[in-house]
Amino acid sequence: MNNEVRVRFAPSPTGYLHVGGLRTALYNFLFAKRNNGKFILRIEDTDRNRYVEGAVEKLIDSLKWVDLEYDEGPNKDGGFGPYFQSERLDIYQKHIDKLIEEKKAYYCFCTPERLKNLREEQQRQKLPQAKYDKKCFHLSEEEIKQKLDSGLPKVVRLNVQPNQTVAFDDIVRGHVEFNTDNIDDQILIKSDGFPTYHWANVVDDHLMKISHVIRGEEWLSSTPKHVILYNYLGWELPKFAHLPLLLNPDKSKLSKRQGDVAVEDYKDKGYLKEALVNFVALLGWNYGDDKEFYLLDEMIEKFSLERVNKAGAVFNVEKLNWLNGLHIREKSDEELLPLFKEELAKSEYATNNYDDDFLLSIISAMKERVTFVKDFIYNCKYFYEAPTTYDEKIVKKRWKDDSADLLKQFLEAVKQMKTNDKEEWEKILHEIVEKNEIGFGRLIHPVRLAVSGVGVGPGAYELLQIIGKEEVIKRIEKALAEIPKLKEQL
RNA sequence: GGCCCCAUCGUCUAACGGUUAGGACCUCGCCCUUUCACGGCGGUAAUAGGGGUUCAAAUCCCCUUGGGGUCACCA
Numbered sequence: 395m396n397n398e399v400r401v402r403f404a405p406s407p408t409g410y411l412h413v414g415g416l417r418t419a420l421y422n423f424l425f426a427k428r429n430n431g432k433f434i435l436r437i438e439d440t441d442r443n444r445y446v447e448g449a450v451e452k453l454i455d456s457l458k459w460v461d462l463e464y465d466e467g468p469n470k471d472g473g474f475g476p477y478f479q480s481e482r483l484d485i486y487q488k489h490i491d492k493l494i495e496e497k498k499a500y501y502c503f504c505t506p507e508r509l510k511n512l513r514e515e516q517q518r519q520k521l522p523q524a525k526y527d528k529k530c531f532h533l534s535e536e537e538i539k540q541k542l543d544s545g546l547p548k549v550v551r552l553n554v555q556p557n558q559t560v561a562f563d564d565i566v567r568g569h570v571e572f573n574t575d576n577i578d579d580q581i582l583i584k585s586d587g588f589p590t591y592h593w594a595n596v597v598d599d600h601l602m603k604i605s606h607v608i609r610g611e612e613w614l615s616s617t618p619k620h621v622i623l624y625n626y627l628g629w630e631l632p633k634f635a636h637l638p639l640l641l642n643p644d645k646s647k648l649s650k651r652q653g654d655v656a657v658e659d660y661k662d663k664g665y666l667k668e669a670l671v672n673f674v675a676l677l678g679w680n681y682g683d684d685k686e687f688y689l690l691d692e693m694i695e696k697f698s699l700e701r702v703n704k705a706g707a708v709f710n711v712e713k714l715n716w717l718n719g720l721h722i723r724e725k726s727d728e729e730l731l732p733l734f735k736e737e738l739a740k741s742e743y744a745t746n747n748y749d750d751d752f753l754l755s756i757i758s759a760m761k762e763r764v765t766f767v768k769d770f771i772y773n774c775k776y777f778y779e780a781p782t783t784y785d786e787k788i789v790k791k792r793w794k795d796d797s798a799d800l801l802k803q804f805l806e807a808v809k810q811m812k813t814n815d816k817e818e819w820e821k822i823l824h825e826i827v828e829k830n831e832i833g834f835g836r837l838i839h840p841v842r843l844a845v846s847g848v849g850v851g852p853g854a855y856e857l858l859q860i861i862g863k864e865e866v867i868k869r870i871e872k873a874l875a876e877i878p879k880l881k882e883q884l
Numbered sequence: 885g886g887c888c889c890c891a892u893c894g895u896c897u898a899a900c901g902g903u904u905a906g907g908a909c910c911u912c913g914c915c916c917u918u919u920c921a922c923g924g925c926g927g928u929a930a931u932a933g934g935g936g937u938u939c940a941a942a943u944c945c946c947c948u949u950g951g952g953g954u955c956a957c958c959a
Contacts, residue, residue, distance in 0.1 A: 404959090405959085406958075406959045408958095408959080438959060439959095440958090440959080441957095441958055441959065443958080444958065444959080502957095506957075509956095509957090517885095520885080521885095521886085522885070522886040522887085523885085523886045523887070523955065524886090524955075525955090547957095549957055567889070567890090570888075570889080571888095572887075572888070573887080575887095576886070576887045576888085576955085577887090577955095578955075578956095581956085581957055583957085584957040585957055586957075588957085590956090590957070590958085590959085591958075591959050592959095595959090610953095611889070611890090611952085611953060611954095612953055612954070612959090613953095613954090613959095614888065614889065614953070614954080615887070615888050615889085615953065615954040615955075616954075616955090618888095636889085638889090638890080639952070639953075641951095641952080643894095643895085645951060645952070646951090646952075647952075647953075673896095676896065676897080676908095677896070678896090680896085680897060680898075682898070682899095683898085683907090684897095684898080684906085684907045684908075686896090686897095686907085686908055686909090703896095703897080704889075704890060704891090705889095705890055705891065705951095705952095706889095706890075706951085706952065706953090707895090707896065707897090708894095708895055708896075710894095710895050710896065710909070710910090712895080712909060712910060713895075713896065713908075713909045713910085714909095715909090716908085716909055716910090717909090719922090723922075760921095761922090762921060762922040762923085763920065763921035763922065764921090773920095788919090792919090823918095833918085834918050835918045835919080836918090837918085838918040838919080839918065839919070841918095842918080842919065848919090848920090849919055849920075850919055850920035850921080851919070851920065851921090852919095852920085852921090853917095853918085853919090854918065854919085
């Protein structure tokens with residue numbers, strides 16, 4: 395027996411990677427890397443009714459996007475494959491036969507109708523819990539053989555012994571106990587021959603030598619069934635760690651109804667993978683200090699299951715936004731450039747060919763004041779095109795009686811400019827301010843308005859430099875013609 | 885409803901018997917500043933309630949309340 399850490403992320407391919415799934419995958423990944431173990435991806439596709447075209451690919455793409463590369467899994471055999479449960483049917487069958495032989499599991503031929511009636515009857519009697527009545531467990535050998543031969547639809551159920559205590563120790567929750575009276579004879583093999591989650595999961599975790607089962611809390615109440623199975627099979631129990639749930643703002647389990655839940659939604663909205671991962675990691679885990687900015691490698695160094703919280707955590711987008719801005723600011727301009735170009739390609743300016751120096755100068759000017767990479771476009775459209783309107787509030791507030799005259803002086807000075815250096819912009823601005831003996835804002839505000847159409851943005855010298863001499867001249871001439879008229883109307 | 889899990893500012897969390905209950909997001913104020921931001925400083929804001937145990941309880945135990953999960957031939 396070796397004690398290599400092997401963990402798995404075992405999603406069912408329902409179409410996309412849920413952010414809750416991302417957190418589960420992340421903790422598995424961090425735990426594996428922290429302990430020099432293996433992170434395995436296993437696809438739990440045992441429900442053929444829920445088959446979704448392309449879901450596995452999307453799942454893998456999302457995992458790849460956030461840099462959670464698996465060590466073993468689809469197209470990456472580590473000797474424990476296949477990693478699709480739908481390709482392991484014979485394995486589940488082989489092990490179930492042994493269980494049936496030992497009466498630890500049994501065939502059940504009850505029809506869905508009978509099951510439905512049974513449940514309804516139990517509800518009518520206000521029984522504390524609806525459970526299968528074990529009818530088929532009491533079938534004689536002959537009856538079973540006869541029904542089997544006749545090809546009746548059948549399932550295989552777990553034979554749960556009455557009134558026993560099933561206990562296990564959970565790394566995040568501690569000691570947990572259940573009484574088997576509250577546990578149903580779970581179906582292990584469905585009538586279509588496919589295993590249920592419970593059966594496939596236990597068999598695979600054992601065969602794939604999974605050392606730690608790290609999954610969402612929604613699995614806690616079915617864990618005793620799994621424990622019973624491990625015991626029946628004589629297999630060693632893995633360590634369990636049930637993670638707190640991710641919650642909607644109203645504290646219910648995070649759902650699509652109340653916002654975006656797919657990783658790709660966040661990607662599309664322009665979140666950085668680093669920010670999403672950082673954020674989701676902190677939903678249920680912290681190292682014990684005040685650090686909140688994390689890159690994947692730093693998390694690997696510090697992660698431990700012992701410091702995972704028990705209580706569910708509300709997925710709070712505002713903090714995610716803050717982290718996104720933080721991660722943008724932590725990246726170099728050069729790192730940001732390709733991300734910026736991606737957004738540009740999706741924008742109305744896609745067909746324009748901007749050179750890197752221009753884009754880099756926008757990044758440098760705007761980096762401190764954005765939340766998203768796409769803000770490099772939409773928060774400062776004046777870098778890409780001349781303003782078509784002027785912010786009325788700013789016109790009202792900043793356009794004074796002498797503004798037109800000052801702008802004219804500025805225009806003349808601009809026309810004389812020899813370079814497009816920041817220093818020269820600064821110089822001519824200051825000369826006009828001194829000559830007219832006015833405050834700096836008196837000139838700067840009208841200039842900003844004329845050139846950008848708005849009252850906010852980066853520093854004036856940078857602004858002018860990025861827009862450039864020729865364009866500044868055009869914009870000021872236009873503003874001179876339009877703003878005074880606008881001012882009159884207000 | 886049965887079973888199980890959980891419970892510190894609005895939100896994410898720290899404090900693993902002894903702290904003026906700390907940090908972050910949000911929000912508000914001030915500073916920086918040509919604007920908006922960034923940044924800095926400061927404010928508002930929490931141990932769900934009740935019993936125990938203890939010299940001492942947010943922390944341990946019990947009850948109540950509240951929230952959540954789960955009770956499928958879905959995972």
